[in-house]
Amino acid sequence: MHRQCSRLLAILLLTAIPTVVFGQEAEFASSPGIASDHVAYDLVRDLTTAFGPRPAGSAAEAAAAKWGSEKMKALGFQSVTIEHFPLLRWSPGETRVELLGNVAQRLVATPLGGLVAGPPVEAPVVLFESYDTFLKSDPADVHGRIVAILEPVRRATDGNGYIALAPARTRGPGEALAKGAVGFVIRSLGTHEDNVANSGASVTLPSPFPAFALSPAAADQIKRAAALGPVNMRLESMAAWAGVGTSQNVVGTIPGSDPNAAPIIIGAHIDSWEQGTGAIDDGFGIAAVTTAATRILRSGKTPRHTIHLVWFGAEEVSQPGALRDFVGARAFTERHQAQVKRALVAAESDWGGGRVTRVTLPPTMSDDLVDRVRQNLHPLGIPVDVGNPGPGVAEIGVLAAAGAPLLRLHQDATGLFDVHHTPNDVLSRVDPASLEQNVTVWEQVISAVADVH
Structure with missing residues (x-):
């Protein structure tokens, strides 16, 4: 209650009192x-x-x-x-997503909403250029691995590029879990190329499963690393109810x-x-x-x-x-x-x-x-x-x-x-x-x- 009152007082002050900025009085x-x-x-x-x-x-x-x-x-x-x-x-909690081995480095990522991450996971990564390719994949190629979906969002005036790819974020983790994967990462559903990750909700799952949105820059980094050899990742998060x-x-x-x-x-x-x-x-x-x-x-x-x-x-x-x-x-x-x-x-x-x-x-x-x-x-x-x-x-x-x-x-x-x-x-x-x-x-x-x- 004290915090709420403080916030309300702050907004009243913001809207009612002139502000002094670098010695100048400014509304x-x-x-x-x-x-x-x-x-x-x-x-x-x-x-x-x-x-x-x-x-x-x-x-x-x-x-x-x-x-x-x-x-x-x-x-x-x-x-x-x-x-x-x-x-x-x-709560998303604290997150650490990283590449292991010769290309070891931390990546920018955020946990997908509504999922419980569970204990940290280290595993080889299987990459898919599109969500559709992943859906058609053999479970044997996914079992025991971390699934990485690298498909970018198409920029569109009506936003339909996002709408077309949204199921990859909302349902992708569940599909990966069903195929036997131990984790899931997806290129953020954003049209930018920045090193920031887009949050977003997923369909909740019956058991803990680490799933993250990667910044577009991080997704590109994984793809380049894969060109050098097999890629392994560690996923760690405190995301939970x-x-x-x-x-x-x-x-x-x-x-x-x-x-x-x-x-x-x-x-x-x-x-x-x-x-x-x-x-x-x-x-x-x-x-x-x-x-x-x-x-x-x-x-x-x-x-x-x-x-x-x-x-x-x-x-x-x-x-x-x-x-x-x-x-x-x-x-x-x-x-x-x-x-x-x-x-x-x-x-x-x-x-x-x-x-x-x-x-x-x-x-x-x-x-x-x-x-x-x-x-x-x-x-x-x-x-x-x-x-x-x-x-x-x-x-x-x-x-x-x-x-x-x-x-x-x-x-x-x-x-x-x-x-x-x-x-x-x-x-x-x-x-x-x-x-x-x-x-x-x-x-x-x-x-x-x-x-x-």
């Missing part, structure tokens, strides 16, 4: 190019500065949620609540004028990985949807449809059993089943910090509503289509499975996986102009859908 203010209300940039700045990394179930995530609830109230949202739910906390904990969703509401009209649910997630400060994933999304909703609140107009704003907790972490992923979204859906099932639309911002490039409306939308959205977005040059939102939805997919039609604002993901789940996911990576464009598009879309007048 702790938004960067150039930010809209005059600068709510969006202030949100992501304050979230990442005061609370840093926010792993699911951590004290930092809880403190950020409490701050978020107070922020929603201050901005004018009604019926603001913090909704707690249980989960198993996971850290006991039962609590996470939370923060929910605020803009009441609609028609209590019988189907509600609108928009959101983003407040948690992050241990690396970086979650500025892009997903502080950017928190700032975009919250600011858009705030502008609707401040417009002096009333939406016909009630708008629910959700800051989801525990998006990143895997869980054993039936609740494998998106724990916060599952808790929200269970608690608000009736609202989710009758929702007009559900939408999230969780695809990085790029500009919105197009909008996809669900087939359930009326022609009049589609025309209204197109009219609002025409001056911004944003095309609107109707159909399936496509791959890459996260928490909101849970709501869709429960019956909520999905609305998607597609973003340019060209640079997302340069920082995604890495130590480089920090405030300096947020482009203020891109953030403002996201806020504007979100405001125009939700205003049209909610029938604000």
Whole structure:
């Protein structure tokens, strides 16, 4: 409790008091190019500065949620609540991954989320240029070895290079264990070439199994070492479950004028990985949807449809059993089943910090509503289509499975996986102009859908 109070005091000081930098008094203010209300940039700045990394179930995530609830109230949202739910906390612990023998050296790596590493392992390495080649491999070639998947992620505007390779991280360790491997390493699911590793979740396993994401530079190093002769590695990590904990969703509401009209649910997630400060994933999304909703609140107009704003907790972490992923979204859906099932639309911002490039409306939308959205977005040059939102939805997919039609604002993901789940996911990576464009598009879309007048 003392730590949470200290964090809240810190954020108040950050936002209220001028800062002296190298003898000059300077406002702790938004960067150039930010809209005059600068709510969006202030949100992501304050979230990442005061609370840093926010792993699911951590004290930092809880403190950020409490701050978020107070922020929603201050901005004018009604019926603001913090909704707690249980989960198993996971910790990456300390990690050491290294090559042995004549090429002995330590490599940059991070354990895959949701897995228990077990005791250290030393074994020969079997390399695969692609995940598909590994899946087709003979178990005899894998048994007793450490599997290394070296396939790089293809850079793509829509992020589909990441989506195509994500099963290698989520299911690869389990496939390796089933083939008799004693460990698993994979080139990070990132489009950068830096010597930093991208975190990420895997499907939990019934027994300890060491599995890691390597930095792209480390993966290249292993490949070069293999050209010199057989490669052996040592994998050591304290990655493990850290006991039962609590996470939370923060929910605020803009009441609609028609209590019988189907509600609108928009959101983003407040948690992050241990690396970086979650500025892009997903502080950017928190700032975009919250600011858009705030502008609707401040417009002096009333939406016909009630708008629910959700800051989801525990998006990143895997869980054993039936609740494998998106724990916060599952808790929200269970608690608000009736609202989710009758929702007009559900939408999230969780695809990085790029500009919105197009909008996809669900087939359930009326022609009049589609025309209204197109009219609002025409001056911004944003095309609107109707159909399936496509791959890459996260928490909101849970709501869709429960019956909520999905609305998607597609973003340019060209640079997302340069920082995604890495130590480089920090405030300096947020482009203020891109953030403002996201806020504007979100405001125009939700205003049209909610029938604000």
